[in-house]
Amino acid sequence: MSITKDDVKYIAKLAKLKFNDDEAEIFAGEFENILEQFKTLDKLNLNDIEIEKPNMAVVRKDIPKKCQIEDLYSNVKIMRETYIEVPKIIE
Template sequence: MSDKHVDIDTVKYISKLSKLKFTDNEAKKLAGEFEAILGHFETIDKVDLSDINVNEFDEVNTEFRKDVPKVFEDKKKLMQNVKSLRDGAIEVPKIIE
């Protein structure tokens, strides 16, 4: 396990940024789950990939669909879950600290 640990305060900070609310018990449970997830990443990070040629997949012929813009006709349905509109655009709250 790494030197950094996910504690309840870290979970509460993340939840504040994501506008989620957790009880202390939920935050404690999530802290443990985050620790487990980070542990998995540490395990993956230890895998030796030195014999893997990352350029091997450059030769693959990938077919892409054409990116064709389409007009969405049912604007009412499109905007049914939008909390705030300004000048026809979706307005979202500022979340950067």
């Protein structure tokens, strides 16, 4: 699979990024190198490899604490009454 400048520009549009033609060409080459690395990994025989699983799940202790409403909404850009408005990302 070959990555083209148009593919990079399409991905950038989905991520709401903008690249000029030179940058898109560079990223196309970098994406192509990444895909080549995955092709190399796909060729490896990993059937005899054992994966060690921990006996116990490692989780942090859940410590409840009170917070102020102002702190909770401090990074919100747009509020409508009691709702947080987020930008549409799916076209």
